[in-house]
Amino acid sequence: MELIHFTWPWRRGGDAHGFFLLNSNAMDVVLQPAPAVTWRTIGGILDFYVFLGPDPASVIGQYVEVIGYPAMPIYWALGYHLCRWGYNTSDSTWEMVKSLRNYKIPQDVQWNDIDYMDQFLDFTFDSKKFGTLPDMVKDLHVHDQRYVMILDPGISSSQPEGSYWPYDEGLKRDVFIKDAEGKTLIGKVWPGLTAYPDFSNEVTHEWWYENLLRFHEKVPFDGLWIDMNEPSNFLDGSTNGCPSNSLENPPYTPGILGGLLRAKTLCATAQQKQSIHYNMHSLYGLLEAKASANAMKRIVAKRPFVISRSTFPSQGMYSGHWLGDNRSQWKDLYTSIAGMLTFNLLGIPLVGADICGFSEEPQEELCVRWTQLGAFYPFTRNHNAIDMRPQDPTAFSPLARTAMKQALLLRYSLFPVLYTLFHHAHVHGHTVARPLMFEFPKDVKTYGIDKQFLWGKSLLVTPVLDPEVDYVDGYFPEGLWYDYYTGYALHSQGEDLRLHAPLDKINLHLREGSITPTQAPNLTLWVSSGQPLHLVTALSEGGAASGDLFWDDGETIDTSENNLYSYILFSVAQNVMTSQVLHSNVEATYITVETASFYGVKQKPSRVTVNSQDATFTYRDNQVLTVADLGLNLSQNFTISWMF
Incomplete structure (x- = not known):
């Protein structure tokens, strides 16, 4: 075990610096009561970087210069995305799209979860329940909308020989991760027994591309949602367990879920082309995202759109990220802000949480407030769990539906701002959504603020995060601020102020000295962006x-x-x-x-x-x-x- 201990004087008089330990092995990161952080990593390469700032934004710019600048997203990535697990049929998915159109609610992208697959097999669709899927995707394209579907890395290993090309061809090309004895490691995910592609092997990238291309010829999808890519396993290790040795049971095991390195994932001793899984586990999602983004570039000849669950430094070069399976609770609404800001600091600006919450039954008021906040996530997607009530904007009362529609139209009107911010992230390593302390590093009151945030330097977002209130308290750093909607001026000495916030309003303020380009919004960004x-x-x-x-x-x-x-x-x-x-x-x-x-x-x-x-x-x-x-x-x- 390596023990790395750093003191962390992050800010002193507004100055900032940062440390980065680049290491792909299992580790603990422990916050001390004193201003210090302890890293404990159980092996691998130890690359240390010190970023001298002198301000918080410069630290992040220097970090992104090391790991790679985030990709410039395709324009429709910044529109409204709708998904749920449990649409059940392509026709019901299609009806959802038509319903939003009927209510004139903006939508750029429709998604499908694992429901669309035939027996949960990658690169297939259920011809009975999702037989109209190709027609639905063509209809989306006619209306300047896009389609994204989920893909898990686990490839079914139990289909009759010769009946499932991805597995048969994968065996021929030797693309799967092997166990300690050199045999294909078999785990278990949604389709049953599965093999796991080794994305550290370039041969696997070509095989992945060919699978995507073959499926794209049937269903012309526009982007990919790569999930379960930690990689996830319903078993611990494999169907045959794992060897008993110091790699599987190291002298020190970080505080990971299940208490074992192999818990709900692959054996640490599993063999990949580059190294053993003990060293490669944390890189799995990054390498799959790289393979997916490069494949999409070849298939559609446009900027790729990929959203990944698992991430690692450099991820922003290939994909965005959503913050995982949250719940329909006010606490989850609040904590999503910290998650969004954190990933912006990590060079993955295309990030957001599942709007309205993924699991548990959605409440109308919560869903309205979440849609208002979600309109200011850099990546905006409403996603819902199976067997939960619908939570798309059409599922609620006219008052709530109208409030959600207004929030989304507001986002679409601000597309020129957001698109320009992503350009600066791509070229200069800037954050898109950022904490107030980035712009006001000398104001110590901004350091702990996690209920407000900025888009760029100038657009201050103060969302309602509590039930049954028609006001919100926000902090305004010293200076002149203007109500975005009316232009009324607010002179602050650096103080907390109570703002009127009825159910149909999210408070926005413009910082003095800024010029904000906006457009008349429309139902898709293709139309809006021409206004x-x-x-x-x-x-x-x-x-x-x-x-x-x-x-x-x-x-x-x-x-x-x-x-x-x-x-x-x-x-x-x-x-x-x-x-x-x-x-x-x-x-x-x-x-x-x-x-x-x-x-x-x-x-x-x-x-x-x-x-x-x-x-x-x-x-x-x-x-x-x-x-x-x-x-x-x-x-x-x-x-x-x-x-x-």
């Missing part, structure tokens, strides 16, 4: 602001790397807004700026000009100036100015 922009400027006390927009076709691989994008800076100073096109690409030429609102204009202007031409405007008593009907081409520099 004109509305620029919302939150002026600082001194009348300044800045913001930016990254734009491309939403799906081509490596647009940043190949200069196939547009990038525009917006700024305001001395009563003049200017746009500066730093990089231009044809994809942005069809987008126009239609409206601009300026929060914090201290008196009514006598004149407003757009590119030196007089323009009509409105001015409200709460110091909001709005200029409409602009029709400005985004690919050309423009100015908007006002005089008193």
